[in-house]
Amino acid sequence: MANRAGTVAQPSDLIDVSALLDAYFDVVPDLSDPAQRVAFGTSGHRGSSLKSSFNEGHIAAITQAIVEYRAGQGITGPLFMGRDTHALSEPAQNTALEVLAANNVAVQIDARGAYTPTPALSHAILAYNGTRTDQADGIVITPSHNPPADGGFKYNPPHGGPADSDATNWIASRANELLEDGLRGVKRIPTAQALQASSVSTYDFLQHYVEDLPNVLNLEAIRSSGVRIGADPMGGAAVDYWGAIGERHNLDLTVVNPTVDPQWAFMTLDWDEKIRMDCSSRFAMASLIEKAGSFDISTGNDADADRHGIVTPDGGLMNPNHYLAVAIDYLYRNRPQWRSDAMVGKTLVSSSIIDRVAADLGRTLEEVPVGFKWFVPGLMSGQVAFGGEESAGASFLRHDGSTWSTDKDGILLALLASEITAVSGRTPSEQYEGLTQRFGAPVYARIDAAATRQQKTALGKLSPSDVTATTLAGEEITARLTEAPGNGAAIGGLKVTTENAWFAARPSGTEDVYKIYAESFLGEDHLKLVQEEAKALVDGVIA
Numbered sequence: 001m002a003n004r005a006g007t008v009a010q011p012s013d014l015i016d017v018s019a020l021l022d023a024y025f026d027v028v029p030d031l032s033d034p035a036q037r038v039a040f041g042t043s044g045h046r047g048s049s050l051k052s053s054f055n056e057g058h059i060a061a062i063t064q065a066i067v068e069y070r071a072g073q074g075i076t077g078p079l080f081m082g083r084d085t086h087a088l089s090e091p092a093q094n095t096a097l098e099v100l101a102a103n104n105v106a107v108q109i110d111a112r113g114a115y116t117p118t119p120a121l122s123h124a125i126l127a128y129n130g131t132r133t134d135q136a137d138g139i140v141i142t143p144s145h146n147p148p149a150d151g152g153f154k155y156n157p158p159h160g161g162p163a164d165s166d167a168t169n170w171i172a173s174r175a176n177e178l179l180e181d182g183l184r185g186v187k188r189i190p191t192a193q194a195l196q197a198s199s200v201s202t203y204d205f206l207q208h209y210v211e212d213l214p215n216v217l218n219l220e221a222i223r224s225s226g227v228r229i230g231a232d233p234m235g236g237a238a239v240d241y242w243g244a245i246g247e248r249h250n251l252d253l254t255v256v257n258p259t260v261d262p263q264w265a266f267m268t269l270d271w272d273e274k275i276r277m278d279c280s281s282r283f284a285m286a287s288l289i290e291k292a293g294s295f296d297i298s299t300g301n302d303a304d305a306d307r308h309g310i311v312t313p314d315g316g317l318m319n320p321n322h323y324l325a326v327a328i329d330y331l332y333r334n335r336p337q338w339r340s341d342a343m344v345g346k347t348l349v350s351s352s353i354i355d356r357v358a359a360d361l362g363r364t365l366e367e368v369p370v371g372f373k374w375f376v377p378g379l380m381s382g383q384v385a386f387g388g389e390e391s392a393g394a395s396f397l398r399h400d401g402s403t404w405s406t407d408k409d410g411i412l413l414a415l416l417a418s419e420i421t422a423v424s425g426r427t428p429s430e431q432y433e434g435l436t437q438r439f440g441a442p443v444y445a446r447i448d449a450a451a452t453r454q455q456k457t458a459l460g461k462l463s464p465s466d467v468t469a470t471t472l473a474g475e476e477i478t479a480r481l482t483e484a485p486g487n488g489a490a491i492g493g494l495k496v497t498t499e500n501a502w503f504a505a506r507p508s509g510t511e512d513v514y515k516i517y518a519e520s521f522l523g524e525d526h527l528k529l530v531q532e533e534a535k536a537l538v539d540g541v542i543a
Helices: 017-026 056-072 089-102 118-129 165-180 191-196 205-215 219-225 239-248 286-290 320-334 353-361 372-381 410-424 428-439 453-460 524-542
Strands: 044-048 079-083 107-110 137-141 150-156 200-203 229-232 253-255 297-301 308-312 343-347 365-368 384-389 393-396 443-450 479-483 490-497 501-507 513-520
Touching: 017 089, 044 056, 056 089, 056 137, 056 150, 056 165, 079 089, 079 118, 089 107, 089 137, 089 150, 089 191, 089 200, 118 137, 118 150, 118 205, 118 410, 150 165, 191 200, 205 219, 205 239, 219 410, 229 239, 229 286, 239 253, 239 410, 286 297, 286 308, 297 410, 308 410, 308 428, 320 343, 320 353, 320 384, 320 393, 320 410, 320 428, 343 353, 343 372, 353 365, 353 428, 365 372, 372 384, 372 393, 393 410, 410 428, 443 524, 453 490, 453 501, 453 513, 453 524, 490 524, 501 524, 513 524
Parallel strands: 079 107, 079 137, 107 200, 229 253, 229 297, 343 365, 343 384
Antiparallel strands: 044 150, 137 150, 297 308, 384 393, 443 513, 479 490, 490 501, 501 513
16 A cells, blocks of 8 residues: 555544543543653653543643642742644643632733744743743643644743753652642632633733844845745644734745644645654645745744744755754854854754854854753853754844743744845755855764663663774764763763764653664765664664
């Protein structure tokens, strides 16, 4: 049977929304099953009501835990709360509101009763905290690009970015205690009563975000150049934002598909024939790629708009690593008010062409573990002007060098592609070709390898001395890393580098596999050799 990746979803691919919502309210998680307990990954608690991993009990418990956490931290300002377009997001917001109002927490929800992109929530927290002593924080309800049956629940503390492990571990532990005690420690009032509570008010996330964009982007250049933009919200939370951006800033901008549908019936299937709003996937982005010739720049966002996908008429969908390199090269040459010592931030599984671009710019590279939370301190202080990760997530500073957002901003990075085109007269994919002529053209891939739970644990606890190999794919090994060079934090795995190649191996948090990221500047054949030797090396060490 032919693989249907990249083809439009069929009725058999679609979720039963009623069954999903019924399960949210009716299913009580079995806490003896680890998969049904509260667990925060790199981006909050995720699961599905149909799998008993994202149900009303989970959300009530997590919210009560957040109430207690913020009280313990002395956080007394408002809590901004937003949601994306997944079917489970609205009932989860109502559950959270019932708990927050019962606990008399000041909550601000969207003034239009609509959807809130993750970057708009981060922006709101920072805008509030910049002028007041009482600090605000936030909750964003989204499973990001995950399939339609999933739900997600993230906490952003007063720095506006993803919560660190200390916070999420405490919140998850307390939430599980509350679940085990039958939710007796959770305060709640009905939704209708919560909406009328004096502690609940509204905030116009869209207006504040859209009005502020000229302070971070050169929108005048985009406007005067007449760059034609096609923006696809992919059924996500950015849907109203793109129209408002085009209208408010008088841009030649078309919202390619304004449809919001909890089944995402309009989506083309991802690589595994699942519906997934992954704007870095050529399969999920197939319908936008087809329209590439109609615009100078086409962009896509995932469901909470924290990721970006860039499509050009000459290059199609850009590899996220390639676009990060172009964005860094452009921004550090076109933001004269940024600190001359501001570093470039990248995750250690992002492309090494970024290392070469940073060196050429005379900038220090801060290489951190996987997860955007590691960029938050640098973006707050201005010590890092741009932070980007391999999975198409990034943010950068305002023109004046102050903080714009401390969470990934897919709208910002999508608009930057139009600024680059307007100012340079070349698309980002043409710009990338120029970079490869100067620094070489790397080939990059990620593969999964089977591993037991014990082997994954062993991989997460390796030390550099466990690796005795001296060469990799014919080149001398130059570094064996189990901590990130930028901040000394454990990477939960291993990275090995040579002059022209590297690989990194990390255990999956959800499956019995480990992921091997690898890159070579010496071509596809060399990359395959790196992958083969990396797998043999890791298997030998964790066996």
